[in-house]
Amino acid sequence: MKRLLLVLFLFFINECIALTTTPSITLLKNNRKVNEVPLLDNRFRIDHKVEKITLLFFRKPGSPAVILVKPDGSKYYAHHAMKDEMLEWYDEASYDLITIENPTPGPWQVIGRVQSDSRIMVLGDIELEVEPLPQLMFRGETLKVTGQVTNDGKPIDVGYFRDVVSLIVEFVSTNNDQYDNFGAGTQSVTEFKDDGREFDERPMDGIFTGEFKLTFPAGEWQPEFYIETPILKRRVAQAPIVIAEPPFDFDLTLANSADLSHELTVQLDQSIIKPETVIFQGKIFYPNGEEQLFTINPEARLYRKLEISNYDWGRYQIEFSVFGENINGREFMAKLPMYNFEIERPIEKVPELQAPKINPLLAKLPPPEPEPTLSTGTLVSIIVLGNIFIMLIGWLVIRIFVQKKPIKLKIKLPSFKKKQSSQEAEGSEVISNETNGSKNNKSGDILNLSMDGD
Numbered sequence: 001m002k003r004l005l006l007v008l009f010l011f012f013i014n015e016c017i018a019l020t021t022t023p024s025i026t027l028l029k030n031n032r033k034v035n036e037v038p039l040l041d042n043r044f045r046i047d048h049k050v051e052k053i054t055l056l057f058f059r060k061p062g063s064p065a066v067i068l069v070k071p072d073g074s075k076y077y078a079h080h081a082m083k084d085e086m087l088e089w090y091d092e093a094s095y096d097l098i099t100i101e102n103p104t105p106g107p108w109q110v111i112g113r114v115q116s117d118s119r120i121m122v123l124g125d126i127e128l129e130v131e132p133l134p135q136l137m138f139r140g141e142t143l144k145v146t147g148q149v150t151n152d153g154k155p156i157d158v159g160y161f162r163d164v165v166s167l168i169v170e171f172v173s174t175n176n177d178q179y180d181n182f183g184a185g186t187q188s189v190t191e192f193k194d195d196g197r198e199f200d201e202r203p204m205d206g207i208f209t210g211e212f213k214l215t216f217p218a219g220e221w222q223p224e225f226y227i228e229t230p231i232l233k234r235r236v237a238q239a240p241i242v243i244a245e246p247p248f249d250f251d252l253t254l255a256n257s258a259d260l261s262h263e264l265t266v267q268l269d270q271s272i273i274k275p276e277t278v279i280f281q282g283k284i285f286y287p288n289g290e291e292q293l294f295t296i297n298p299e300a301r302l303y304r305k306l307e308i309s310n311y312d313w314g315r316y317q318i319e320f321s322v323f324g325e326n327i328n329g330r331e332f333m334a335k336l337p338m339y340n341f342e343i344e345r346p347i348e349k350v351p352e353l354q355a356p357k358i359n360p361l362l363a364k365l366p367p368p369e370p371e372p373t374l375s376t377g378t379l380v381s382i383i384v385l386g387n388i389f390i391m392l393i394g395w396l397v398i399r400i401f402v403q404k405k406p407i408k409l410k411i412k413l414p415s416f417k418k419k420q421s422s423q424e425a426e427g428s429e430v431i432s433n434e435t436n437g438s439k440n441n442k443s444g445d446i447l448n449l450s451m452d453g454d
Contacts, residue, residue: 224236275302
């Protein structure tokens with residue numbers, strides 16, 4: 001398989017530097033002519049033996065994609081990659097990554113706001129090198145990792161790599177059922193950049209340096225480091241390692257009285273660490289909100305003791321950071337899981353109530369008769385009548401004081417005289433009607449038209 005050439009184009013404003021070797025890409029000499037087209041003098045030559053080439057242009061962040069001018073004068077734009085199968089174009093915020101199959105041999109030109117303070121170089125065999133992790137590690141430990149991207153075994157010192165390349169660290173469970181991390185999957189630990197920030201030692205030197213903490217479960221893991229961008233795709237998998245539990249055991253002795261202190265004993269495992277090099281420091285959080293810093297200096301003994309003030313009942317928390325050297329001579333730094341213990345609130349005893357003393361003379365008296373109580377029906381009737389009375393009083397108050405209307409009580413008494421007189425009138429009327437021979441019905445009076453003597 002032919003070697004893939006990755007060409008990084010970073011240009012000087014005044015002149016281009018020719019390569020000292022004889023690569024497949026060469027530079028044309030700058031003729032120092034001023035042209036109105038920006039960066040028209042940035043040229044390069046592609047050899048006729050190149051079958052596939054990858055070009056990388058770093059430009060001003062936010063500027064449009066560059067334009068490639070072929071030897072025949074025709075141009076390549078970023079959108080041409082959608083239709084041309086021979087062209088691939090990654091248009092990112094600060095760079096263009098272009099891959100061309102069977103490029104036209106001859107002088108090429110690039111137009112765009114490319115970075116002006118660098119040079120051109122040819123990349124050959126790209127590799128990722130990572131320092132192996134130590135074999136003896138435990139959970140909570142902080143590790144330092146160094147990785148490097150090389151070109152034909154030499155480091156790449158192009159500073160713009162910090163914008164597009166980052167080193168990602170992962171731990172993959174080996175699914176060994178003999179360990180606690182069986183079935184734990186993949187733990188993504190951290191991501192490093194060559195920007196000189198945080199734990200990176202120097203920016204733009206091609207070396208990725210960083211630290212991370214082993215906060216995931218103990219067990220057998222396989223470390224993996226990879227760089228995966230449109231520019232580079234490299235992965236390094238190291239041999240499986242075993243992350244052990246912290247080599248410390250804790251034993252708490254509670255105080256017997258309020259005047260004494262609690263005592264926490266820390267046992268050290270000398271099969272993993274050297275006891276005489278171990279230093280503890282941390283903080284105690286008391287139930288009343290107070291905090292206390294502490295330091296335990298190294299000793300040759302296999303245990304350490306920590307005095308904890310007795311603040312009665314509540315929750316106590318102890319934060320441990322440990323520094324020392326393991327049996328392999330490697331210095332380590334670790335943060336242990338928070339140690340917690342809780343003292344329950346004491347139950348206060350309530351004094352028993354003494355039975356009242358009974359006068360013997362009163363004891364001989366007969367018991368008092370029970371007071372009469374109202375039945376449920378009587379109580380309900382009283383409540384209903386009371387509510388009705390309250391409503392009536394309220395109505396009277398509203399009518400007199402709010403509506404200002406007098407109270408008129410219209411009571412009609414039956415009148416027997418009137419009724420009797422009306423009955424007598426009706427009787428006389430009937431008699432008169434019979435005498436006159438007239439009739440009364442629903443249609444009105446009927447006149448009697450008969451003549452006397454007939």
